[in-house]
Amino acid sequence: MSTRDDLVAAATALLDEGGPERVTLREVGRRAGVSHNAPYKHFTDKQALLEAVAIQEFDRLERVMTATPTPRAEAAALLRRVMLDYVRWAQRHPRRFALVYGWSMNASADLHERAGATWRRLVELTAEAQAAGALPAGDPERAAALVRALAHGAADLSITGHLAADGKGRASAEDLVEDLLRVLGQAGRSS
Amino acid sequence: MSTRDDLVAAATALLDEGGPERVTLREVGRRAGVSHNAPYKHFTDKQALLEAVAIQEFDRLERVMTATPTPRAEAAALLRRVMLDYVRWAQRHPRRFALVYGWSMNASADLHERAGATWRRLVELTAEAQAAGALPAGDPERAAALVRALAHGAADLSITGHLAADGKGRASAEDLVEDLLRVLGQAGRSS
DNA sequence: ACCTGAACACCGTTCAAGT
DNA sequence: ACCTGAACACCGTTCAAGT
Numbered sequence A, B: 001m002s003t004r005d006d007l008v009a010a011a012t013a014l015l016d017e018g019g020p021e022r023v024t025l026r027e028v029g030r031r032a033g034v035s036h037n038a039p040y041k042h043f044t045d046k047q048a049l050l051e052a053v054a055i056q057e058f059d060r061l062e063r064v065m066t067a068t069p070t071p072r073a074e075a076a077a078l079l080r081r082v083m084l085d086y087v088r089w090a091q092r093h094p095r096r097f098a099l100v101y102g103w104s105m106n107a108s109a110d111l112h113e114r115a116g117a118t119w120r121r122l123v124e125l126t127a128e129a130q131a132a133g134a135l136p137a138g139d140p141e142r143a144a145a146l147v148r149a150l151a152h153g154a155a156d157l158s159i160t161g162h163l164a165a166d167g168k169g170r171a172s173a174e175d176l177v178e179d180l181l182r183v184l185g186q187a188g189r190s191s
Numbered sequence C, D: 001a002c003c004t005g006a007a008c009a010c011c012g013t014t015c016a017a018g019t
Helices: A003-018 A025-032 A046-066 A075-092 A094-100 A103-107 A109-131 A140-159 A173-190 B003-018 B025-032 B046-066 B075-092 B094-100 B109-131 B140-159 B173-190
Strands: none
Touching: A003 A025, A003 A046, A003 A094, A025 A046, A046 A075, A046 A094, A046 A103, A046 A109, A075 A094, A075 A109, A075 A140, A075 A173, A094 A103, A094 A140, A103 A109, A103 B094, A109 A140, A140 A173, A140 B140, A140 B173, A173 B140, A173 B173, B003 B025, B003 B046, B003 B094, B025 B046, B046 B075, B046 B094, B046 B109, B075 B094, B075 B109, B075 B140, B075 B173, B094 B140, B109 B140, B140 B173
């Protein structure tokens, strides 16, 4: 483990504990066993350190999406699994989810590039599912955006407690993903 | 305008300009024409000031939802308009959207209460739309959650630039809301 | 090349007073 | 009741040195 890796690991742990404000360069340095401004020798500023954390997390997401552990899985089943993985990851690591898709990261060209690759893979999967009749025909980019937006919104509302507003939230984020895919499956078969 | 109102207005303006970090109590005080810690006589801390901003915004959202300007509008048309208003509000005031539904607000009991009222109204609308056959039958809470999660996710991805990953995003947040309602409408009529 | 310690500006918050 | 000014602790960032 290089010092750089130690710094990223410490920043990730602090992020999980209390969000970006908890990630102080002083505490990151302390946990990595260096001085409070040693991070500046590896990252231009705090923002760059958080970007490194976000990129590391994006790489994990992409690995899940491009891996196909179930041999010969149908596109629809694979799409379902990928989207369920996505909402489970978000619920398991809510602060990483907030970081990766949050405000501060929309200026990072590096992150934008990785997001593009993940997105293209999702569009491919969607197109295959359409061809199999598991989704309605039409622009695969648009159909993929629909599925992704639902999963993203369900994960975000679930994390912030807005899915269970009355204290009796009857639908989990995973339920909503399944509901959407079921409705889209009906529409795909009936057309 | 009381001093308190001036403080909330200044905080709202600063939030729009650069997010919560930009909202410093010193600058809020300066814009309201008071000292840098006069805000402490009206709010217990910065968090409480931001909560006041969030609550003000939630009240506006609720007013849009409970108002029915189009007389005798059908439930489905009204639901469509409410959800389109929601994504337009989010795109117009991205930092307010991030504040209201973001991390820091999930501990505010007052905000939670207001969210509950808005949510119940949406469930009512959904139930009416289901009765009219514009949405598939089933638990209205769950159907409402599906619509809301899609709108929320589409708005969030649109704001952070993730809907147009390839530089040629073919679906706007509004498009996705319409797509979902169309598919749900088909499923409602065919059952 | 990588790291340290002092220093600076800025911010949230507290406190002792003022009217 | 409402406000002010000084003060404290903390943080991001910079700089002059050290090996």
